[in-house]
Amino acid sequence: MRELPGNERSRRWRAGLLLAAVAALPWGLITAGPAAAADYSRAAGNYAGSQIEAHEGVHGRPDTARADVSGDQTLGHDVSGHQGPVDWPAASGSGARFAYVKATEGTGFVNPQFGAQYNGAHGAGIIRGAYHFARPDVSTGAQQAEYFIANGGGWNGDGKTLPGAVDLEYNPYGDACYGKSPADMTNWIADFTSTYLAKEKRSALIYTSTAWWKLCTGNTGRFGNTDPLWLARYAPQVGELPAGWDKQSIWQFSRSGSLPGDQNYYNGPMGRVEALAAGPSAAAA
Known part of the structure; x- marks a missing residue:
């Protein structure tokens, strides 16, 4: 057999070492390329309660004519981009005193209607806030x-x-809990709320349903003393609350009505809504 030149022997020796090293790697460490981009194909149609209604249904609505239901409650609503332009003066004339507007989803979608909706509410004298559709996946x-x-x-x-507010509800793209265990989901929520508090010096509201909270966090009571609850339940009564909260701050009670968007009650008179907007010093006064 013809003897190979020294440089050729060296090249083949190095190539053999490389192939042996690759063969020894666990298959999980070998990737075919960058991870697939996150799916935001449904983001324009995802809004507060869209997946709760789909999974839990509608079981009625409160009788707003009854004093024990509507007394000492402040009416408001929430909107997102799929509703397009909102007639905010008409909404105010129909009783809306506060509103939440979807701003973002995950880290890849901004509501294209956000500026017009958010500023429009402010222009009509409605106290407004923004909410984020969470994508823990x-x-x-x-x-x-x-x-x-x-x-x-x-x-x-x-x-x-x-x-x-952070909107926590069933995953519109797959597994209801975004592939997370209750412990991991609880930690994800804490990561969001602690970051918001550190940067804005305010506690974020947590929007959710009791059923989702039980399923995906194991019904943790970790946030009841720190983050106000915005509860979604489409029924005549508020019903059972998630663990940790002894009351809801806001109840999203209907997915439709005379007002644009979804209808909500703030659990208290208008002065309580104003105190939440003003901050802790006003709330303590």
């Missing part, structure tokens, strides 16, 4: 809180801006 809680703040979800002390 695409990035960390901290990253999503920062994205939310950077795209309209911040708070200021003008007395007309409510603190931001």
